[in-house]
Amino acid sequence: MADNPAQINKALSLTDELIDCLNTAERQLSSARNWGFLDVLGGGLVVDLIKHSKLRNAQTSMEHVNNLMEELKNTLGSISITDDYRMQIGGFATFADFFFDSAFVDVYMTAKIMNSLSEVRRLKEKCYELKRHLSEI
Numbered sequence: 001m002a003d004n005p006a007q008i009n010k011a012l013s014l015t016d017e018l019i020d021c022l023n024t025a026e027r028q029l030s031s032a033r034n035w036g037f038l039d040v041l042g043g044g045l046v047v048d049l050i051k052h053s054k055l056r057n058a059q060t061s062m063e064h065v066n067n068l069m070e071e072l073k074n075t076l077g078s079i080s081i082t083d084d085y086r087m088q089i090g091g092f093a094t095f096a097d098f099f100f101d102s103a104f105v106d107v108y109m110t111a112k113i114m115n116s117l118s119e120v121r122r123l124k125e126k127c128y129e130l131k132r133h134l135s136e137i
Contacts, residue, residue: 014072015131021065022124028058029117036110
């Protein structure tokens with residue numbers, strides 16, 4: 001655990017930056033989820049393009065989150081932090097969403113988005129808990 005004020009201050013700063021990135025990812029995923037709901041109702045290609053743009057933005061934020069988590073882990077030393085919060089939306093699911101564009105695929109994609117959104121919210125809550133803990137040291 002960080003044992004000097006400089007380490008604690010750096011960890012607090014990284015935690016604040018993490019929370020900001022997670023807020024950005026959460027906004028993008030919430031928007032993608034909303035577009036996903038519209039897509040389920042028959043949105044079409046334009047809705048797919050907007051939804052996947054939001055997902056790419058969220059993925060960029062989550063890549064930054066992973067980098068910050070690694071830096072935080074190095075700063076805190078012995079504390080255990082889960083390493084990888086990459087979004088699992090992509091590849092075949094993205095291809096199927098555009099190519100097949102059926103209600104089944106749209107519901108599947110929306111469910112994947114909602115799972116990612118839940119993960120982001122859980123991680124954000126853990127960051128708030130860590131921040132409270134670091135502030136008490």
